[in-house]
Amino acid sequence: MNGNADIIMELENLCYTYEDGTEALKGIDLQIRRGEKLAIMGANGSGKSTLFLTLNGIHKPTRGKLLFNGRPVEYSRKGLLDLRKKVGIVFQDPDSQLFSASVVQEISFGILNLGVPEKEAAKRVEEVMEELNILLFRNKPTHFLSGGQKKRVSIADILVMDPEMIILDEPAAALDPKHARMIDGIIDKLSEKGITVILSTHDVDRALKWADRVVLLEDGIVIREAKPDAVFQEEEVLMRTNLEKPAVLKLFETLCRAGILNENLKIPHTVQELEQYINNR
Numbered sequence: 001m002n003g004n005a006d007i008i009m010e011l012e013n014l015c016y017t018y019e020d021g022t023e024a025l026k027g028i029d030l031q032i033r034r035g036e037k038l039a040i041m042g043a044n045g046s047g048k049s050t051l052f053l054t055l056n057g058i059h060k061p062t063r064g065k066l067l068f069n070g071r072p073v074e075y076s077r078k079g080l081l082d083l084r085k086k087v088g089i090v091f092q093d094p095d096s097q098l099f100s101a102s103v104v105q106e107i108s109f110g111i112l113n114l115g116v117p118e119k120e121a122a123k124r125v126e127e128v129m130e131e132l133n134i135l136l137f138r139n140k141p142t143h144f145l146s147g148g149q150k151k152r153v154s155i156a157d158i159l160v161m162d163p164e165m166i167i168l169d170e171p172a173a174a175l176d177p178k179h180a181r182m183i184d185g186i187i188d189k190l191s192e193k194g195i196t197v198i199l200s201t202h203d204v205d206r207a208l209k210w211a212d213r214v215v216l217l218e219d220g221i222v223i224r225e226a227k228p229d230a231v232f233q234e235e236e237v238l239m240r241t242n243l244e245k246p247a248v249l250k251l252f253e254t255l256c257r258a259g260i261l262n263e264n265l266k267i268p269h270t271v272q273e274l275e276q277y278i279n280n281r
């Protein structure tokens with residue numbers, strides 16, 4: 001491994017222009033730390049999906065550099081295979097990812113394609129199915145699954161490859177609160193394993209609670225990157241990205257203004273933390 005071992009991925013002046021001339025990424029500089037929980041946020045069309053497709057080599061940057069574990073990504077067949085083994089994307093719409101006849105075939109496909117011996121692959125598939133609570137519907141055709149089940153299978157597809165980084169494009173979109181919480185639990189487990197997790201979301205409360213760092217994109221450039229506490233207090237950048245201040249922060253500020261809470265308290269990240277402040281007065 002070259003360079004700083006704490007940095008898993010580095011983007012240097014990364015640009016991507018689509019064939020029709022749309023400049024979707026206009027020079028992104030970003031260092032992603034190993035094991036980091038990174039939320040990428042921005043208005044519709046700001047370039048989040050394009051960025052994700054560039055991070056795992058589906059799009060080749062039109063300018064600039066992408067380094068993985070300190071080395072420039074090689075856009076050869078082998079270079080891309082190596083990158084995609086280590087950096088997986090869970091797409092927002094599971095139907096664009098799932099195509100095999102049954103769940104177990106779906107999860108086995110990628111790992112067998114990598115050339116992992118059948119017995120070893122089968123063992124790994126069983127482990128991942130157990131971990132993500134998939135065993136009960138292992139033989140169902142993927143197109144008969146519910147949205148929450150499809151999402152779990154999409155994550156299993158990636159997890160089975162033993163990745164270093166997982167990118168999730170709006171993982172809670174179209175899920176009910178119970179299933180969204182289940183996916184949150186799975187994402188926490190990925191982080192506990194040391195996997196670097198990048199996700200896009202429009203949910204500021206969730207990002208405040210979850211992320212180590214928030215990156216705000218506007219029109220293909222990064223306009224702010226910092227800890228969520230700092231980013232979510234900046235009304236001007238939030239407005240530029242069509243985001244609102246998290247509800248828990250708004251309430252905290254109202255309670256401070258009313259003299260009910262002391263404004264020197266650490267910013268609460270969850271409703272539970274805010275309740276505790278109120279109960280401890």
Ligand SMILES: Nc1ncnc2c1ncn2[C@@H]1O[C@H](COP(=O)(O)OP(=O)(O)OP(=O)(O)O)[C@@H](O)[C@H]1O
Nearest residue numbers: 018020022024042043044045046047048049050051
């Ligand atoms: N295949 C394509 N060809 C041409 N332009 C594209 C293509 N895909 C995306 N774009 C354009 O690139 C820009 C960035 O789009 P992208 O999908 O990356 O944004 P996004 O932030 O993921 O949006 P959303 O939140 O709506 O998913 C937009 O102007 C979009 O119209």
